[in-house]
Amino acid sequence: MNDDSTQTEILMQYLDGELSAEETARLERELKTSLPLQEKLERLRAVKQSVRLFALREQVKGIHQEMAPEYRKPAPVVNIRWVVLRVAASVVGIALLVMLYEYRQLSPSALYREGYRPYIITQSRGMSDSGTLPSAYESGRAQDVIRIFRSLPAPGVRDYFLAGNAYLNTGNATQAIQAFLAMRQKNEQNNTHILEEDAEYYLAMSYLKNGEIAAALPLFDKIHNDQGHPYHDKVGRWWLYKLRRTN
Amino acid sequence: MDNNGNYTDADLLNAFQLVKPPDQAIRHLYRTCFLMARSYVLQNSGNEQDAEDIFQESVISLIEMVRNGKFRGESSISSCLYSITRHLWLNELRRKGRALKREARFDRENFSPEPDLDKLLGGEKLRAQLMQMIEALGENCKKILVAFYYDDLPMKEIMGLVNYQNEQVLRNKKYKCMKQLEEALTGKLPLLQYFKSALYHE
Numbered sequence: 527m528n529d530d531s532t533q534t535e536i537l538m539q540y541l542d543g544e545l546s547a548e549e550t551a552r553l554e555r556e557l558k559t560s561l562p563l564q565e566k567l568e569r570l571r572a573v574k575q576s577v578r579l580f581a582l583r584e585q586v587k588g589i590h591q592e593m594a595p596e597y598r599k600p601a602p603v604v605n606i607r608w609v610v611l612r613v614a615a616s617v618v619g620i621a622l623l624v625m626l627y628e629y630r631q632l633s634p635s636a637l638y639r640e641g642y643r644p645y646i647i648t649q650s651r652g653m654s655d656s657g658t659l660p661s662a663y664e665s666g667r668a669q670d671v672i673r674i675f676r677s678l679p680a681p682g683v684r685d686y687f688l689a690g691n692a693y694l695n696t697g698n699a700t701q702a703i704q705a706f707l708a709m710r711q712k713n714e715q716n717n718t719h720i721l722e723e724d725a726e727y728y729l730a731m732s733y734l735k736n737g738e739i740a741a742a743l744p745l746f747d748k749i750h751n752d753q754g755h756p757y758h759d760k761v762g763r764w765w766l767y768k769l770r771r772t773n
Numbered sequence: 774m775d776n777n778g779n780y781t782d783a784d785l786l787n788a789f790q791l792v793k794p795p796d797q798a799i800r801h802l803y804r805t806c807f808l809m810a811r812s813y814v815l816q817n818s819g820n821e822q823d824a825e826d827i828f829q830e831s832v833i834s835l836i837e838m839v840r841n842g843k844f845r846g847e848s849s850i851s852s853c854l855y856s857i858t859r860h861l862w863l864n865e866l867r868r869k870g871r872a873l874k875r876e877a878r879f880d881r882e883n884f885s886p887e888p889d890l891d892k893l894l895g896g897e898k899l900r901a902q903l904m905q906m907i908e909a910l911g912e913n914c915k916k917i918l919v920a921f922y923y924d925d926l927p928m929k930e931i932m933g934l935v936n937y938q939n940e941q942v943l944r945n946k947k948y949k950c951m952k953q954l955e956e957a958l959t960g961k962l963p964l965l966q967y968f969k970s971a972l973y974h975e
Contacts, residue, residue, distance in 0.1 A: 531952075538951055566955070572968040573954045574922050578792060579900065580907045580915070581923035583833055589796055590829045593803040597811065644812050666809050666855035667848070696805060 537567050541574060597639060632772050638734045641765060645691045645728060659685055668692040675705075683712045683720045691728060699735035706732060723749075727757040739773040779805075782850045789839040793923055802832055806851050810858040819862065827865065831857040899967045906957050914950035921947060 539545050540553055557563055647664050659678075662670040671692035675685055690705035706729035713720060726745055733742035746769065750761040780788065780801045788798035807828055814824035835854050838844045844853060907915060913935050920926045920934055928940050937943045958964060 534952055534955070535948060538948065568965055568968075569955045569958045570951065572958055572965055573951055575968050576903045576907060576954070576958075576964075577918040577922045579837075580904055581793070581919040582836060583904065584919070585793070585796070586799055586829060586832050586836075589799045589803065590825065590832075593800060593807070594825045594829075597807055642808070644809055646812075646816075665848070665852050666806075667852040668805075668809075669851060670849055695809060 533563065534566065534570070537563075537570050540567075541570055632768055634734055634737045634739060634769075634772050637765065637769055637772065638731065641760060642694075642731055642735075643760075644695055645688075645724065659688055663688045663692060668695040672696070683709050683716070683718065686712060687721050687725055687728075690725070690732070694728060694732055694735065697735075699732045702732040703729065703736065703738075723756050726755075727760065734769070739769065743769065743773065785850050786839055786844070786846075789836045792925070794836060799832060802835075802850075802854060803828075806854050809851075809855055813855070813859060814862050817862065818866065823862070823865070827858055827862050830861055834861070899964055902961075903964060906954060909957075910950055910953060913946065914953070917943065917947050918950055918954075 536545070536549075536553060540550065545553065557567065647660060659671055659674045662674060669692075671688055675681060675689035675692070678685055681689070686705045686709035690702045690709065693699070693702035693705060706725050709725055710722075710729070712718075713722060713725075727749060730742045730745035730749070733739070733745070746761050746766055749755045749757050750763070750766055752758060780798055785798055785801070788794045810828045810831065811821070811824040814827055815821070819827070831854055834857050835844070835850070838853075838857075844850075848856070910918075916935055917931055920931045921928075926934075928943055932938070932940060932943050935943070935946075937946070
């Protein structure tokens with residue numbers, strides 16, 4: 527082994543904490559006076575850190591591959607059907623297979639993932655007021671929204687609504703249902719209609735998330751049957767059909 | 774961490790300071806923040822694959838920010854991750870040259886709770902260059918170095934991973950792998966500066 531190799535090996539042992547106290551002290555004395563040695567040590571340190579950075583990426587990539595498919599949206603059925611309808615008669619058989627596959631894939635959680643989009647505040651939706659809770663919601667801080675909501679002595683209709691959405695965002699459908707029901711009750715008591723149609727939709731999604739299909743269906747039916755409902759487009763006939771099949 | 778695998782922000786900060794953060798902490802980020810990030814990308818000209826790629830990159834950037842002491846705690850972890858996602862996605866759109874009306878709006882709104890994200894997240898290209906250098910080392914080198922410096926495994930266990938019969942042979946191989954990477958770094962000043970400024974913990 528030449529001098530350079532020996533030097534490199536000693537520096538590696540130093541980085542790995544494998545030198546004796548005496549050897550460490552000797553090397554540190556040398557480091558103080560030798561710029562090339564200092565530079566080599568910096569490079570070896572960078573090697574060690576770059577390995578760790580690489581390994582972190584691999585770790586996150588592995589978890590990503592494990593987690594991300596859970597959230598993937600199933601392929602749009604309408605498109606599959608459209609393609610299927612354009613081919614010959616034998617496709618009827620394929621279409622049946624596709625429907626059989628879809629049927630086997632039916633579950634409230636799959637439908638929820640397919641249909642759920644977090645509520646986004648826009649002025650046209652009547653949420654133009656400022657405040658800590660709406661601004662926390664707007665910047666995606668669901669846990670902060672819940673914390674602020676819990677600290678409110680007398681939450682208003684909008685507070686209940688945003689808290690309901692924050693609970694839903696964090697996967698707590700039971701609390702979301704309670705918040706939306708309380709919000710609707712408030713509207714009734716005050717004889718107001720604030721965010722009424724939004725709440726209808728997100729309450730129905732909360733029931734769906736919680737697996738309470740019987741409670742969700744009347745709300746989705748109402749939205750689907752009312753062409754003027756702002757969420758009408760989100761509750762399509764096929765989606766509703768699939769929901770019924772899970773009940 | 775509670776029994777359901779939920780982490781508080783303080784738990785996450787501690788977890789990300791470890792050389793190897795627990796898988797559960799990273800899974801927590803996916804469970805609590807992915808849908809929101811995905812929704813943002815989908816609503817801004819992205820598709821499912823874009824959302825997944827950008828979120829994965831955002832998680833790595835967040836962990837690096839915490840490690841480098843660049844996370845100032847002025848916002849929650851989830852909020853910061855959401856801002857990083859928006860920032861990286863906007864950069865990606867710019868890179869792809871998609872002129873969007875929303876882009877102009879993005880510039881007007883100062884919704885990032887962590888200012889100067891561009892500066893804080895810098896080094897994307899350098900990191901990519903580094904990853905290429907490590908990939909070029911070969912499978913056994915990667916296994917040995919990751920097992921030693923990331924998984925903190927003893928040499929005896931690493932011998933099993935790479936089917937080496939002798940600890941000295943393994944030590945020699947580790948030396949060669951380190952040396953190869955060290956030589957590749959020689960003269961790459963920006964990369965060395967990146968690590969110096971990153972203030973990585975030993």
